[in-house]
Each structure stands twice: as C-alpha cells, then as structure tokens.
Amino acid sequence: MARSALLNVMTQAATKAGRSLTRDFGEVQNLQVSMKGPADFVSAADRKAEEVVFQELSRARPDWGFLMEERGAVEGRDPEHRWIVDPLDGTTNFLHGIPQFAVSIALERAGEIVAGVVFNPATDELFTAERGGGAFSNDRRLRVAGRSKMTEALIGCGAPFLGRGDHARFLYEMRNIMGGSAGIRRFGAASLDLVAVAAGRFDGFWERTLAPWDCAAGSIIVREAGGIVTGIEGERFDFISGDIVCGNELIHKQLIEQLKKADDAIRMTKTSAA
Ligand code: IPD
Ligand code: CA
Numbered sequence: 001m002a003r004s005a006l007l008n009v010m011t012q013a014a015t016k017a018g019r020s021l022t023r024d025f026g027e028v029q030n031l032q033v034s035m036k037g038p039a040d041f042v043s044a045a046d047r048k049a050e051e052v053v054f055q056e057l058s059r060a061r062p063d064w065g066f067l068m069e070e071r072g073a074v075e076g077r078d079p080e081h082r083w084i085v086d087p088l089d090g091t092t093n094f095l096h097g098i099p100q101f102a103v104s105i106a107l108e109r110a111g112e113i114v115a116g117v118v119f120n121p122a123t124d125e126l127f128t129a130e131r132g133g134g135a136f137s138n139d140r141r142l143r144v145a146g147r148s149k150m151t152e153a154l155i156g157c158g159a160p161f162l163g164r165g166d167h168a169r170f171l172y173e174m175r176n177i178m179g180g181s182a183g184i185r186r187f188g189a190a191s192l193d194l195v196a197v198a199a200g201r202f203d204g205f206w207e208r209t210l211a212p213w214d215c216a217a218g219s220i221i222v223r224e225a226g227g228i229v230t231g232i233e234g235e236r237f238d239f240i241s242g243d244i245v246c247g248n249e250l251i252h253k254q255l256i257e258q259l260k261k262a263d264d265a266i267r268m269t270k271t272s273a274a
C-alpha cells in the first residue's frame with residue numbers, strides 16, 4: 001500500500017526517533033535522568049528523541065508549528081498546522097526497563113486532528129491513520145474488535161499515580177468496570193493503549209486528563225479503525241482536556257454507562273456524608 005506524502009514524513013520522524021530510543025533502552029541503566037515533577041521523569045533519551053522528531057518534521061514542513069511534551073509550544077508561520085508530539089510515551093516503563101513505550105505524532109489542522117502515527121520500537125509496530133483514509137498497522141488495515149458483550153470485553157485504562165489525578169474517583173470507576181468485564185489492563189503508555197483498541201486487542205479504553213500529545217495521534221487511529229472516541233460522558237472528544245473513552249459502538253456505550261454509574265455512586269457518598 002502506498003502511504004501519503006504526509007504519512008511518510010510522520011513515519012520517517014517516528015521511526016528515526018524510535019531507533020534512537022531503542023539504542024538508549026539498551027543502556028537504560030546508564031541513562032542520566034532528572035526529576036521533572038512527582039513521578040514524572042525526563043530522560044536524556046526522551047530529549048534526544050524529541051530533537052530527532054523536531055529536526056525531521058521542521059525540515060519536511062518548515063512553516064508548521066509544534067506542541068511537544070518537552071519543548072512546549074513552538075509557533076510556526078503557518079497558523080493552520082501544528083504537530084503534536086510525544087517523543088517517548090511510557091517514560092516510566094522505559095526507565096524501569098519495560099518494553100512498552102512509543103513515539104506519538106499527530107497533525108492538527110485548523111483545530112482538528114487529521115493524521116496520526118504511533119510507533120512502538122520494541123515490537124517494530126507502526127500504526128498510522130489519516131482522516132478518511134483508514135487506519136493501518138505496518139500497512140495492514142486495522143479494525144476495532146467486534147465483541148458486543150461487556151462480560152467478554154478486555155478494557156484498557158490509565159490509573160492515576162502519585163501527585164496526579166483523582167484516585168478516589170478512579171477506584172469507583174475501576175470497581176464498576178472490572179466487575180462486569182473480562183478484565184482490566186493498565187500498560188502505561190496511552191498512545192499504545194489507544195492503538196490496541198484500534199487493532200481490536202482491547203475492546204475499550206478510558207483515561208482522564210491525558211495530555212494532548214498522549215492521545216491526539218491515537219484518537220484518530222481509533223476513529224479510522226471504526227471506533228468511537230468521546231469524552232467521559234459521551235461528549236465530543238477534546239484532545240486538550242484529554243478525557244477519553246473509546247471502543248466499538250456497543251462497548252463504548254456500556255463503558256459510558258458504567259462511568260456514569262461510578263459518578264452517581266460518588267455523588268451519593270458525598271450527599272450521605274454531608
Ligand atoms: C504517560 C502515559 C501513561 C498515562 C499518563 C501519561 P508519559 O505519558 O501515557 O499511560 O497514564 O497520564 O502522562 O509521561 O510516559 O509520556
Ligand atoms: Ca505521554
């Protein structure tokens with residue numbers, strides 16, 4: 001299958017950065033790491049990979065801007081286009097020697113995500129999608145899973161951690177979903193969780209308050225694989241707020257219902273405590 005010029009540019013940047021990460025992953029013990037905040041490490045490998053992506057994409061499209069995890073926002077001369085980049089998604093896994101991390105690149109055009117690439121260097125899997133063109137993994141067409149029963153569904157999620165997120169709310173949500181599903185997984189790289197939904201490995205996924213670079217590329221890959229992507233209450237997905245629920249139509253609907261029940265339970269607890 002011939003890839004578009006745009007996806008070629010994105011693929012080139014993601015795979016080159018991924019190769020840099022692979023080299024550093026082999027020497028993970030020797031990496032120099034600095035603390036960015038609670039439980040949020042930035043490694044030398046992360047910055048190096050980001051530089052690779054920045055150079056590659058700047059060379060290919062000199063006028064387009066960036067929103068990158070480490071570098072922040074870089075304005076381009078073209079106000080319409082912006083790359084949204086996580087050079088290393090799954091940093092904690094990477095630092096712990098767990099081969100579950102990715103390079104994630106999305107293209108925003110006039111406020112909409114129109115293309116996404118997620119590259120997993122450890123498995124050499126490349127996930128790509130462009131609006132209206134379908135989603136692919138190493139050139140094989142992707143399709144979300146067809147399971148309709150929650151009792152058979154495997155659900156991915158992101159759990160809050162030290163200093164991040166609403167821990168009490170997550171416990172309510174997890175209790176509701178694990179009780180009625182075939183299982184829950186927390187793999188630690190949101191971009192890979194999303195492409196797992198696109199590839200039909202996970203039946204659904206939810207996470208709150210992701211950053212734009214965690215979810216922008218994965219969201220279009222899920223959509224182009226036939227999945228539904230929304231906010232937590234079923235509202236329009238907003239990659240800036242980063243609250244996300246996705247899956248095939250039926251599992252997505254059931255996930256939204258369970259999350260709503262968790263929300264009701266939290267409200268009831270608060271009311272009876274007041
Ligand atoms: C993190 C991962 C993780 C998610 C966190 C993200 P990072 O990104 O995607 O799965 O739960 O919210 O911050 O820090 O590894 O790039
Ligand atoms: Ca990330």
Ligand code: CA
Nearest residue numbers: 069086088089
């Ligand atoms: Ca990151």
